[in-house]
Amino acid sequence: MCFDLAMRIAVAGGTGVVGRHVVDAVSASGHEPVVLARSRGVDLTTGAGLDDALGGVTAVVDVSNVTTLSRRTAERFFVRASENLLSAGRRAGVRHHVLLSIVGVDRCPLGYYRAKLRQEAEVLAGPVPATVLRATQFHEFVDQTLARVPGPVAVVPRMRMQPVAASELAAHLVEVAVGEPERRAADLAGPEVHEIVDLAPQVTAARGLRRRVLPVRMPGGAGRAMTDGSLLPTEDGPRGRITFREWLDAEVR
Numbered sequence: 593m594c595f596d597l598a599m600r601i602a603v604a605g606g607t608g609v610v611g612r613h614v615v616d617a618v619s620a621s622g623h624e625p626v627v628l629a630r631s632r633g634v635d636l637t638t639g640a641g642l643d644d645a646l647g648g649v650t651a652v653v654d655v656s657n658v659t660t661l662s663r664r665t666a667e668r669f670f671v672r673a674s675e676n677l678l679s680a681g682r683r684a685g686v687r688h689h690v691l692l693s694i695v696g697v698d699r700c701p702l703g704y705y706r707a708k709l710r711q712e713a714e715v716l717a718g719p720v721p722a723t724v725l726r727a728t729q730f731h732e733f734v735d736q737t738l739a740r741v742p743g744p745v746a747v748v749p750r751m752r753m754q755p756v757a758a759s760e761l762a763a764h765l766v767e768v769a770v771g772e773p774e775r776r777a778a779d780l781a782g783p784e785v786h787e788i789v790d791l792a793p794q795v796t797a798a799r800g801l802r803r804r805v806l807p808v809r810m811p812g813g814a815g816r817a818m819t820d821g822s823l824l825p826t827e828d829g830p831r832g833r834i835t836f837r838e839w840l841d842a843e844v845r
Contacts, residue, residue, distance in 0.1 A: 600649045601769055602626040602686075604636060604677060605656030609732050610692065613762035614653055621766050628656075628677075636673035642680035651688040651769040652681055652720075663703030670711035678718035689722040690769045691715045692761075695754075695779045695825050697726060700817035721773035725765060727780040728823065730758040731839040734791045738803070746803040748792045749810050751818040754825065755791075756782035757839050760832040778829035784836065785824060791836055798844045 601618045605611040606627035618625035626649055628634045634641035636656055646652070654677060658669040674691070681689055693712055697705045715722045733755060741747045761780060768777050789807040796803045809815050817823065 600624045602649045602652045604628040604654040610655045617762040617766045639676035646684035653690045655692045666707035682719040689720040693726045695726045696823035699822040702814040725777040728754045751788045754781040756832040757834040779825040781825045782832045
């Protein structure tokens with residue numbers, strides 16, 4: 593059973609890499625997007641502007657993010673943002689809160705992943721009916737990884753991944769948002785499994801960059817999880833159709 597045919601759907605982090613696609617997907621589905629971002633006068637970490645922005649909103653899709661590997665920094669952001677979104681959502685009568693999370697977040701001891709796991713718990717225990725959708729890394733993740741260490745040598749982690757196009761992830765998030773809350777949705781992944789060290793040279797070549805790719809295995813349990821398939825889905829679920837090569841070819845046209 594779905595909610596109203598026409599809805600106002602708020603997108604937390606709606607100006608980000610995934611958020612922009614979610615905003616487009618909301619519009620394409622015939623709904624009205626409401627962008628929650630500092631550039632639109634909304635601060636998720638303080639709650640400023642949230643009450644006004646969530647007026648008349650039926651569902652919230654949270655794809656907000658913070659760029660850090662620090663568990664403390666990530667947890668502080670995710671917990672504050674979620675608490676503020678949920679509190680304002682309860683006051684506004686929001687009927688569905690959807691959180692984007694990561695496949696394997698419970699199997700990898702990376703600090704950022706532990707912070708996302710804490711966020712999942714906060715959302716599912718919150719005052720607004722919620723759904724957590726775990727997805728694999730998106731195709732754009734390779735570009736993001738390459739950008740973290742600029743220069744002639746591109747340092748990338750050894751990592752098995754099953755990337756999905758951000759546009760397909762966004763469309764699926766909207767489908768979840770207009771449906772009934774279900775606490776945990778089936779994991780979403782892309783159509784193919786890759787090693788990121790194999791994808792990085794394709795990206796640098798397509799972008800016309802002369803960078804040597806240097807694969808590095810991260811230490812400890814996080815490194816093991818990234819290489820042993822812990823970040824891949826373990827059960828059947830929805831799968832994107834756009835391959836990494838198809839996405840890259842479209843990006844560089």
